[in-house]
Amino acid sequence: MASASVQDQIFTEQVTHLYEGVPLAVIFNVVNATILSVMLYETANPLHVSLWGAALVALIVARSILYIAFYKRSCKTGTCAGWSNAMIGIVALFGLLWGAAAWVFMPVGEVQYQLLTAMILFVLAIGSMSNLYPVWGAYLAFVGPMVLLLLARFVMIGTELHFAMAVSGGMLLVFMAMFAKRQRDELVKTLMLRIENRDLLERLERENEQVRRENEKMTHMEALLRKKSAVLDAVSQVQGLFIADRNPAAIFDETLSTILRLTGSGFGFIGEVLADKNGTRYLKTFSVTDISWNEEVKNFYDKTTPVGIEFRNHQSLLGQVLRTGEPIISNCPAIDPRSGGLPEGHPVLRSFMGVPLYMGEKMVGMLGLANRPKGYTDDLLISLDPVINAAAGMVEALQNRRDRVQAQDDAASAMQRLTTAIESLNDGFVIYDKDDRLVLCNSKYREFYNETADLMVPGTTFEKIVRTGVERGQYEHGANVEEREEWIQNRLAIHHLKESLMEQKLANGTWLRVEDRETPDGGRVGFRVDITELKRTQEELQKAMFEGERSSKAKTEFLSSMSHELRTPMNAVLGFAQLLQMNPQVPLHPKQKDAVNQIIKAGNHLLELINEILDLSRIEAGRVNLSIENVDPCGAVEECLAYIAPLADKRSITINASVPKKHDFSIRTDHTRFKQVLLNLLSNAVKYNVENGQVALTVHLLDENRVRFCISDTGLGIPEDKQNELFHPFSRLGAETTDVEGTGIGLTITRKLAELMGGRLDFESVPGKGSSFWVDLPGSVGSIAVQQEKSWSEPSLPIMPDGHHRVLYIEDNPDNLILMQYVIAMVDGVEMISAHTGELGVEIAEIHRPDVIMMDINLPGINGIEALKRLRAMEKTKDIPVVAVSADVMPADIKIAMQAGFDAYLTKPINLVETIEFIKMAIEGKLVP
DSSP: EEEEHHHHHHHHHOOOOHHHHHHHHHHHHHHHHHHHHHHHHTTTTTTHHHHHHHHHHHHHHHHHHHHIOOOOOOHHOOOOHHHHHHHHHHHHHHHHHHHHHHHHHHHTTOOOHHHHHHHHHHHHHHHHHHTTTSSSSHHHHHHHHHHHHHHHHHHHHHOOOHHHHHHHHHHHHHHHHHHHHHHHHHHHHHHHHHHHHHHHHHHHHHHHHHHHHHHHHHHHHHHHHHHHHHHHHHHHHHHHHHTTTTTTHHHHHHHHHHHHHOOOTTTTEEEEEEEEEOOOOEEEEEEEEOOOOHHHHHHHHHHTTTTTOOEESSHHHHHHOOOOHHHHHSOOOOTTOOOOOOOTTOOOOOEEEEEEEETTEEEEEEEEEOOTTTOHHHHHHHHHHHHHEEEEEHHHHHHHHHHHHHHHHHHHHHHHHHHHHHHHHHEEEEEEOTSSBBEEHHHHHHHHGGGGGGGGGOBBBBBHHHHHHTTTOOOOOOHHHHHHHHHHHHHHHHHHEEEEEEEBBTTTTOOOEEEEETTTSSOOOEEEEEHHHHHHHHHHHHHHHHHHHHHHHHHHHHHHHHHHHHHHHHHHHHHHHHHHHHOOOOOHHHHHHHHHHHHHHHHHHHHHHHHHHHHHHHHHHHOOOOOOOOEHHHHHHHHHHHHHHHHHHHHEEEEEEEEETTTSSSEEEEEHHHHHHHHHHHHHHHHTTTTEEEEEEEEEEEEETTEEEEEEEEEEEEEGGGGGGSSSSTTTTTTTSSSOOOOOOOHHHHHHHHHHHTTTEEEEETTTTTEEEEEEEEEEEEEHHHHOOOOOOOOOOOOOOSOOOOEEEEOOOHHHHHHHHHHHHHHEEEEEEESSSSHHHHHHHHOOOOOEEEOOSSSSSHHHHHHHHHHHSSSSTTTSSSEEEOOOOOHHHHHHHHHOOOSSSEEEEEEHHHHHHHHHHHHEEEEEE
């Protein structure tokens, strides 16, 4: 097994030799093929030469692929048989191809060319021996086919010369084969000896190598120790200078001189690395060798060296260090691509070493050395580590010292600026430390507390300043001692809060906003702002608000009272008109019916106006509910004109209307509010006109988005000095002294309604000639809402349930009692009893126990709500439905009544049909509060 193993190793070594010779063999084949083709191409058949050359290229490619791939995969793992066999096959094909060359390139009759071909083939055969001899089979596989084909070519030519060449060539090749075999045998013996003694040889080689390395190491250590000793001495000397606090320039000059001496360098520099505003590094020297080469450079050197020479060029060896932050060694700067060249006249730069100086990860400085006779090495760089580190430490220490001085100067400057800024404040400013002692305050603070200004020096406690201020009468507080102490303790407690904000009044009448806040170190910072004017303004505003609220309350009370007073007679007017309309026993003549309908229509409109007056506060607050839609205004205009016509006829006033046809245009508005606006403007145009005057109503399109409704009159006009009061509520501009009725709120409501509908109301007036009022409203696109006119057909009364029913009506107004008697009389099966006070009504209810009680709220004696409480408290009357009938229509009044327990609430003027319907529902038990 051991012998087999040795044979395998020998075979592997042989194949390895064969593998290593492949590149040379490929080159040898290419060279010989090139020579043969160039010299004999014209004597041979071009087609044959091309085919032969292509075959040779293919074999070379195959041999190269086998060389690159197969052996790397197999032979190096010890299994070379496959590769050897493949290579023998390739070599045999090469032998056949080169033997075929004798037939392609050896022309008959051209002896010189025949001899050249034969010579090349013999050279190729001899040369292959040096490559193929380790593997005997490979050598025979190449030489055998080639020689046999060559000899066959000689024999075919058939001359004596060729025969002699064939015999000589054969003998030469036999000798070559023998020589190759002997060489192979010698190789095998050598390999066997090497394999058998491999362990011994390797051990001896390792021992020799170890001894050599140890000797080199000892020599290197001795040199290194000498260098380190010198370096450490230099570091000690430099640090001694720094500890002695010598001038920085002298320290770095000595440091540079020491490093130049240690390294044998011709010149150099030490500097700090800084960065400009863009973050680009540049070098500023602490110490630099004087290498000035002319007077100009000398002057520059003398001028800039004391403050430091700056180097900003990054296209140089020095700049390479700045840019990369890595050391650089160049022993031939003249041809180094990293070098950016030198100024004209600069001494020759033979070698250069640039070393960045780091403290941690920060590059603080740079050391540059040049022109060391032996050049610079990495070992030299390593040996300089101590002095490089010492230099870096000194650069950082110098920077820190400089930064510390700068920081102190900056702090002093900042403190000065802070003091100036604090002093320039218009407000008082103060700082107390964690022990509540004064640190600083500005003059404004002392001015506010002038009674204790003498105590406001650093170190005085806040408590002492406050107590002294109290004693000197600086603050408003109680007169006796107990109140003073309580005030002081309260003030101290507020002062010690993390954040405090308060208002403080001083004895001189000054109001201050006092704001204090705790600082991170436990101290306090405070501001004092003079708010005396602000407090005065607040007081004035409060007075104005109080007056406004009182005025608003008075207005509301007036409106409520006016509404109540108007609704009471309106109840009789509309009630009796409805009686005339609905009484089947006394039918009306058609003209009478029309007159009654007009009364009811006008009364209802007056009722709507009363409601709008009550909504004035909501209109002013912008809380009016509007139903904005596309409206054809022609119907509303015609209705308003019809309503206002009787008033105009009474005063012999002519109304001229110029209105486009229906559906020619439309507006975006609320139909009801639009009518109210027009009626108010038309009514004013008639009321404030002269007898036999004229009113003109015109409607025209301003543009596709605006429609103008203009009402002009020929009245007396509005005086110029009163025109700015026209839209003020309750202002009648002197008309209150005339017989023209009005409240002075119509135009106010009208303008606000126009604005709420997206429009604008304005006017022009010429005293003595008349006025023109116009309202512009948005035009509309799309379908027009059809407004249904109210039907004035005769209503019918609801039919009561079977049986006899009794209604008690408690009312102090005789007209309203008579009206209700007429109403009840028209309903079959219902009897009405009445009482004119709440007390009497309660007694009658307990005695007669009516089915329904109708009761006014505002009664003499006890009011309706108190009467309701008594009714609910009695066993006999607690379950009787009670309906409130009142002229109070304010939402708050209705809410109070319903919360008191009324089953329903009817507002005056009453609707007769609605009233009878409520009585019916009460009798049937269907009223739901």
